[in-house]
Amino acid sequence: MTLDLLFLATLVGATLRAATPILFAALGGLVSELAGSINIALEGMMLIAAFFGVIASAFSPHWFPDAPMWMHPWIGCAAGLVAAVALAGLLAFFHLELGADLILAGIGINILAQGLTVFLLVAITGDKGSTAGLASFAMPRLHLPLVDAVPVLGPLVNGDGLGGQNILVYGAFAAVGLIRFLLYRTVFGLHLRAVGESSDAALSAGISVRRMRYAGLLLSGVLAGFGGIFLAMGYLTLFQTDMVAGRGFLALAAVFLGARRPLGIMAAALLFGASQVFAAQLGLYVPSQIVFMVPPIVTIAALVLFNLHRRRAERRRVEAGIATIFAPSRIIE
Amino acid sequence: MKALGREVGRVALVLAAALAVGFVITALVSHDPLKAYRALLTGALPELVQGPDGGWVFRRVTRIGAVLEEAITLTFVGLAVAIPFRARQFSIGADGQVFLGGLAAAAVSLAIGGPSFFVIPAACLAAMAAGFVWGLVPGILKARFEANEIVTTLMLNIVAVQLYRLIIMDLLNDPAAGFLTTPALPLPSVLSVLVPSTNVTIMVLWAPVAAIVAWLLVQRTTLGFEIRLLGENALFAARAGVPILRTTVLSIALGGVFAGLAGFHIANGLLKRLPVDLNPGIGFSGIVVTLIARNNPLAVPFAALAYAYLRVGAQVMERTTDVSREMVLILQALIILFVASDRFGPGMLGFWRARAVRRRAA
Numbered sequence: 001m002t003l004d005l006l007f008l009a010t011l012v013g014a015t016l017r018a019a020t021p022i023l024f025a026a027l028g029g030l031v032s033e034l035a036g037s038i039n040i041a042l043e044g045m046m047l048i049a050a051f052f053g054v055i056a057s058a059f060s061p062h063w064f065p066d067a068p069m070w071m072h073p074w075i076g077c078a079a080g081l082v083a084a085v086a087l088a089g090l091l092a093f094f095h096l097e098l099g100a101d102l103i104l105a106g107i108g109i110n111i112l113a114q115g116l117t118v119f120l121l122v123a124i125t126g127d128k129g130s131t132a133g134l135a136s137f138a139m140p141r142l143h144l145p146l147v148d149a150v151p152v153l154g155p156l157v158n159g160d161g162l163g164g165q166n167i168l169v170y171g172a173f174a175a176v177g178l179i180r181f182l183l184y185r186t187v188f189g190l191h192l193r194a195v196g197e198s199s200d201a202a203l204s205a206g207i208s209v210r211r212m213r214y215a216g217l218l219l220s221g222v223l224a225g226f227g228g229i230f231l232a233m234g235y236l237t238l239f240q241t242d243m244v245a246g247r248g249f250l251a252l253a254a255v256f257l258g259a260r261r262p263l264g265i266m267a268a269a270l271l272f273g274a275s276q277v278f279a280a281q282l283g284l285y286v287p288s289q290i291v292f293m294v295p296p297i298v299t300i301a302a303l304v305l306f307n308l309h310r311r312r313a314e315r316r317r318v319e320a321g322i323a324t325i326f327a328p329s330r331i332i333e
Numbered sequence: 334m335k336a337l338g339r340e341v342g343r344v345a346l347v348l349a350a351a352l353a354v355g356f357v358i359t360a361l362v363s364h365d366p367l368k369a370y371r372a373l374l375t376g377a378l379p380e381l382v383q384g385p386d387g388g389w390v391f392r393r394v395t396r397i398g399a400v401l402e403e404a405i406t407l408t409f410v411g412l413a414v415a416i417p418f419r420a421r422q423f424s425i426g427a428d429g430q431v432f433l434g435g436l437a438a439a440a441v442s443l444a445i446g447g448p449s450f451f452v453i454p455a456a457c458l459a460a461m462a463a464g465f466v467w468g469l470v471p472g473i474l475k476a477r478f479e480a481n482e483i484v485t486t487l488m489l490n491i492v493a494v495q496l497y498r499l500i501i502m503d504l505l506n507d508p509a510a511g512f513l514t515t516p517a518l519p520l521p522s523v524l525s526v527l528v529p530s531t532n533v534t535i536m537v538l539w540a541p542v543a544a545i546v547a548w549l550l551v552q553r554t555t556l557g558f559e560i561r562l563l564g565e566n567a568l569f570a571a572r573a574g575v576p577i578l579r580t581t582v583l584s585i586a587l588g589g590v591f592a593g594l595a596g597f598h599i600a601n602g603l604l605k606r607l608p609v610d611l612n613p614g615i616g617f618s619g620i621v622v623t624l625i626a627r628n629n630p631l632a633v634p635f636a637a638l639a640y641a642y643l644r645v646g647a648q649v650m651e652r653t654t655d656v657s658r659e660m661v662l663i664l665q666a667l668i669i670l671f672v673a674s675d676r677f678g679p680g681m682l683g684f685w686r687a688r689a690v691r692r693r694a695a
Binding site for chain 1: 362423425479483484485487488489491496617620659667673675
């Protein structure tokens with residue numbers, strides 16, 4: 001019994017870790033989505049942040065030999081964030097200034113990140129696969145000594161070896177509250193959502209649509225950057241080619257699945273995290289290829305179920321006379 | 334004609350700009366960026382060298398073959414992306430469709446023997462059907478359940494790749510091969526080579542034909558008209574009575590047919606057996622090809638040829654210099670960004686001017 005609970009606690013901890021990068025990126029996707037610009041490039045922003053985070057943290061001791069040890073991961077983190085924001089800025093520039101289609105430009109940015117990381121990886125390390133030859137740092141873990149002695153809570157809060165969860169795991173869930181506050185309790189959030197809801201109305205109310213969209217995309221770069229940094233400086237402690245492995249796209253799916261609300265998105269990210277952990281457990285019994293199919297199939301099934309549910313709710317509202325007209329089918333937008 | 338000239342000029346400008354930015358990046362990492370760029374830009378060409386007996390001979394004619402082989406694949410994949418794009422369906426599922434098309438072609442080739450005139454069309458049809466079905470899925474998910482096609486096609490790509498690996502490792506594996514692969518396809522099912530010492534097969538003729546068929550489909554059929562109408566103004570199309578759901582589904586699924594053909598070309602023409610690891614990302618190359626072609630099926634083979642030329646050049650660059658071939662991914666990204674920008678090029682002057690005016694006003 002205790003053993004089962006312990007096992008369960010370990011699984012929950014693993015789920016939280018697996019959900020963290022997706023949650024960060026999905027919150028980023030939410031912010032730009034609410035400003036009216038869908039961000040396909042979350043994947044690329046995570047990748048570039050992971051790469052520059054690892055490289056900067058590995059070289060930090062050479063650049064700043066006098067800096068204390070604890071500073072190196074933070075320098076890496078800062079470099080990763082700057083890189084992700086720069087990439088987001090590039091996307092925003094092409095979309096908002098040069099009139100590029102946001103989806104195509106997003107695809108371009110993803111390919112750019114993919115190419116640039118491998119290209120620079122080869123140039124810096126001579127290796128095409130990973131930075132295994134570099135000594136890079138992990139972000140610190142937050143250890144709560146109070147709960148160590150508690151049987152189930154200990155491994156749940158502090159992870160398997162009771163070493164503490166990575167600070168970014170806490171950060172991701174704290175970000176849910178922060179983003180929620182930012183979006184629904186501040187003028188900035190109001191303006192951001194207004195621009196996404198109706199750019200014409202926002203414009204006539206004196207809100208700069210362009211500025212809010214820039215803000216949305218850049219902020220999504222910051223959040224996706226944290227997701228990438230966690231992958232390479234927490235989940236693992238190195239950069240691997242294509243290490244984001246579709247999590248940016250899962251994050252995009254989580255935005256829609258979570259009904260474009262912070263708490264819904266957190267639930268969706270946890271679902272994806274759980275399906276990853278479940279898949280890893282399943283891997284003991286069935287071929288790994290089937291295991292890898294689980295998260296994408298869960299995503300599609302969840303999207304379909306969610307849309308069915310939404311449509312039924314809409315119909316019920318119409319029948320009840322609360323809403324009078326059907327929204328035009330979402331295909332026609 | 335004038336419009337054509339303008340389009341060609343714009344594409345040339347985009348390619349030049351992408352190459353220029355690429356050169357700056359190369360110069361940052363390479364000891365000899367000029368040599369690297371020469372390899373990139375001329376590496377795909379055969380060399381005219383003086384033989385030991387004093388006569389001039391062409392060396393490395395196979396590189397032209399490599400360009401053509403790649404251009405065939407890219408033509409089919411480009412068409413696979415162009416048709417849904419015409420309907421403004423951002424299907425990026427060509428990757429999965431290519432994998433499953435190739436798998437279907439190989440499976441049929443291995444399962445049914447018989448003479449060439451029977452097994453080759455059968456394999457080809459199987460590939461097209463596989464691509465069609467794998468395009469049908471996101472199409473129906475979009476039309477029936479309003480599931481965003483970008484998300485579903487990305488997810489289906491992952492599923493397709495894993496399905497491909499699973500079937501090759503567990504069902505079609507050849508234990509004698511020494512690596513994970515299907516057995517060699519039986520000879521009658523392999524396309525015969527047109528140019529000696531290359532893998533350029535009859536598909537080099539079928540690729541332009543496919544482009545013409547795609548053009549006829551889009552420009553000269555009712556379905557094509559509906560696809561274009563849906564792409565240009567969905568609300569108007571709906572009011573005008575275009576069957577939106579059917580057009581959405583078919584535009585994505587018909588793209589899949591062409592992706593399936595790319596898979597057939599890879600399986601029965603290029604590799605002649607399917608290894609467990611195919612190079613993913615081919616679908617994204619299709620996007621760059623169709624963007625260079627401005628979504629015009631007739632221009633797709635030319636765009637494919639140009640892009641194949643660059644890709645082969647990049648491989649030569651990686652072999653002969655210190656610059657890795659991922660340079661071509663960076664170029665691909667830059668081309669997509671530049672082509673997608675309406676105001677790129679001459680229009681950009683307007684942007685800087687407006688900015689200067691804003692600055693002065695502020």
